[in-house]
Amino acid sequence: MPKNVNLDEWRGIWVYAEQRRGEVSPVTWELVGAARRLADAVDTYVAVVLIGDGVGRYAEQAFAFGADKAFVAEHPELAEFRTEVYGRLVVDLVLERKPEIFLLPATTQGRDLASTVATDLACGLTADTTQLEMDVEKRMLLATRPTFGGQQLATITSARWRPQMATVRPKVMPRPEPVPGRTGEVIRLEVGDVGADAPTRVLRVVEESNESRILDEADVIVAAGRGIGSKANLYLVEELAEALGGQVAGSRPVCDAGWLPKARQIGQTGITVRPKLYVAVGISGAIQHVVGMMQSGTIVAINADPKAPIFQVAHVGIVGDLFKVVPALTQAVRQRGRRAVLETVGG
Numbered sequence: 001m002p003k004n005v006n007l008d009e010w011r012g013i014w015v016y017a018e019q020r021r022g023e024v025s026p027v028t029w030e031l032v033g034a035a036r037r038l039a040d041a042v043d044t045y046v047a048v049v050l051i052g053d054g055v056g057r058y059a060e061q062a063f064a065f066g067a068d069k070a071f072v073a074e075h076p077e078l079a080e081f082r083t084e085v086y087g088r089l090v091v092d093l094v095l096e097r098k099p100e101i102f103l104l105p106a107t108t109q110g111r112d113l114a115s116t117v118a119t120d121l122a123c124g125l126t127a128d129t130t131q132l133e134m135d136v137e138k139r140m141l142l143a144t145r146p147t148f149g150g151q152q153l154a155t156i157t158s159a160r161w162r163p164q165m166a167t168v169r170p171k172v173m174p175r176p177e178p179v180p181g182r183t184g185e186v187i188r189l190e191v192g193d194v195g196a197d198a199p200t201r202v203l204r205v206v207e208e209s210n211e212s213r214i215l216d217e218a219d220v221i222v223a224a225g226r227g228i229g230s231k232a233n234l235y236l237v238e239e240l241a242e243a244l245g246g247q248v249a250g251s252r253p254v255c256d257a258g259w260l261p262k263a264r265q266i267g268q269t270g271i272t273v274r275p276k277l278y279v280a281v282g283i284s285g286a287i288q289h290v291v292g293m294m295q296s297g298t299i300v301a302i303n304a305d306p307k308a309p310i311f312q313v314a315h316v317g318i319v320g321d322l323f324k325v326v327p328a329l330t331q332a333v334r335q336r337g338r339r340a341v342l343e344t345v346g347g
């Protein structure tokens with residue numbers, strides 16, 4: 001990266017399309033939606049970067065969600081993500097085309113790639129952003145993220161370097177409505193014998209637990225906090241979740257204690273979810289928990305303490321003993337039927 005970057009040479013907002021086994025992750029479309037909003041503010045284009053084997057078919061979907069261009073690099077050697085191979089491709093493309101902003105998902109793959117690319121480009125990178133805005137006059141990305149253990153929000157800018165890079169957690173940005181038939185430009189990249197000299201090879205892919213993916217897709221989540229008292233009492237939230245056709249999750253103390261698997265932890269050091277209905281049972285509402293669920297459609301909180309901070313984000317608050325409230329709620333859901341209850345909360 002040259003010392004004096006001519007900022008005017010850098011235009012366009014890019015999104016890295018994360019793929020696994022040839023399937024692009026839904027977070028990509030959330031980032032395309034955010035990129036579209038930022039691009040419209042400064043009148044520039046949105047591009048997705050599709051790298052893999054047979055991923056070009058996703059260009060159409062990218063256009064429908066708001067992209068104007070798709071850079072497509074396809075090769076059997078690119079089927080599985082490898083940091084150094086993908087990183088080199090992305091760095092070369094960035095230096096050639098000069099995007100002003102580059103967004104990646106704050107997933108394991110996205111974080112790995114973003115840090116490699118930012119290091120090679122010697123540009124800034126704001127990790128785990130929860131809010132993206134644009135200083136239109138300066139064409140500067142205002143990337144906001146929790147800091148100091150989640151107690152503060154910091155807005156970070158990259159005034160003198162390009163691209164301005166940021167990673168964004170899945171489910172933090174809303175997924176835009178696709179516009180069928182919206183078109184764009186597909187730019188196929190020459191990849192030659194890419195990856196042939198890479199020091200790593202993928203020999204076998206071992207599927208990780210899909211627990212967190214289950215929560216990603218759940219419309220209803222019933223989450224247990226320390227107020228539940230012990231693992232033996234978890235059946236209360238399990239029964240309510242079952243009655244609502246939802247999934248069980250937990251706060252950090254619950255997962256740290258081994259009452260639920262770590263992959264079920266919601267929050268800053270867990271996962272971010274956006275279900276239609278989130279029921280917080282015996283959860284105080286610490287900011288580190290709230291950042292992981294505050295985007296949920298309807299939040300119902302059950303807590304004995306009327307001053308618990310969870311009530312500040314809850315749409316429906318029930319002050320009471322969870323050992324009485326939860327079984328009564330479960331029974332009511334069973335009697336009235338899941339659908340009627342979900343319709344009431346807009347689910």
Ligand SMILES: Cc1cc2nc3c(=O)[nH]c(=O)nc-3n(C[C@H](O)[C@H](O)[C@H](O)COP(=O)(O)OP(=O)(O)OC[C@H]3O[C@@H](n4cnc5c(N)ncnc54)[C@H](O)[C@@H]3O)c2cc1C
Binds near residue numbers: 251265269283
């Ligand atoms: C860097 C960092 C990262 C963190 N990351 C996360 C994270 O990802 N996720 C996370 O959850 N936390 C995280 N934490 C921890 C967080 O600060 C809180 O300590 C945690 O969220 C508290 O969990 P809790 O609400 O279950 O427990 P508590 O704060 O102990 O709250 C228990 C609640 O249950 C209520 N209660 C008790 N008995 C009953 C009853 N019988 N009926 C009804 N209500 C009852 C109490 O009134 C209380 O509000 C993090 C902390 C740090 C410093």
